[in-house]
Amino acid sequence: MNNKSCSISEVSLPLLALDIGGKRIGVAVSDRLGYSCRGITCLFRNDQGWPRQVNKLVVEYGIKALVVGLPMNMDGSEGSQAQDCRKAAAQLSETIDLPILFQDERLSTWTAKERLFAQGLNEKKVRAKLDQTAAAVFLEDFIAAHPHLTTKMEKKHA
Numbered sequence: 001m002n003n004k005s006c007s008i009s010e011v012s013l014p015l016l017a018l019d020i021g022g023k024r025i026g027v028a029v030s031d032r033l034g035y036s037c038r039g040i041t042c043l044f045r046n047d048q049g050w051p052r053q054v055n056k057l058v059v060e061y062g063i064k065a066l067v068v069g070l071p072m073n074m075d076g077s078e079g080s081q082a083q084d085c086r087k088a089a090a091q092l093s094e095t096i097d098l099p100i101l102f103q104d105e106r107l108s109t110w111t112a113k114e115r116l117f118a119q120g121l122n123e124k125k126v127r128a129k130l131d132q133t134a135a136a137v138f139l140e141d142f143i144a145a146h147p148h149l150t151t152k153m154e155k156k157h158a
Contacts, residue, residue, distance in 0.1 A: 016063040017139035020085045026131025028139050029061050037139040039132025051095035069105030069138045108137040
């Protein structure tokens with residue numbers, strides 16, 4: 001999480017997921033009930049304004065927290081790519097005052113590729129949508145692992 005302290009039980013929907021790579025950042029969003037997740041765009045990491053672009057999406061979709069994918073090694077350890085994602089999340093926390101949570105993203109790219117090919121997309125279209133679809137995959141995993149996530153409206157009526 002970022003410097004805004006909160007527990008996972010305080011996080012509510014909708015969520016924005018970021019698949020942060022060396023060149024591209026795949027972005028996905030959940031719906032307000034946590035039933036579905038979809039890729040929405042791909043940002044470019046070398047664009048110094050990417051945190052501001054994420055902030056615009058946060059406002060546009062009414063996002064309550066961010067989920068950043070951590071590319072863990074198959075043995076569960078963190079390598080240099082995971083550390084790079086943590087640095088990018090720290091950079092993001094300077095612009096966005098929302099909780100930033102992490103999700104193991106192992107095999108999300110493989111799952112995303114399988115889904116996109118199953119939709120009948122060709123190699124070029126798969127490459128164009130791969131990062132944002134991978135973000136949607138691990139966002140689905142995050143929501144499934146935290147079934148207590150609620151919408152702000154549900155919290156008001158609880």
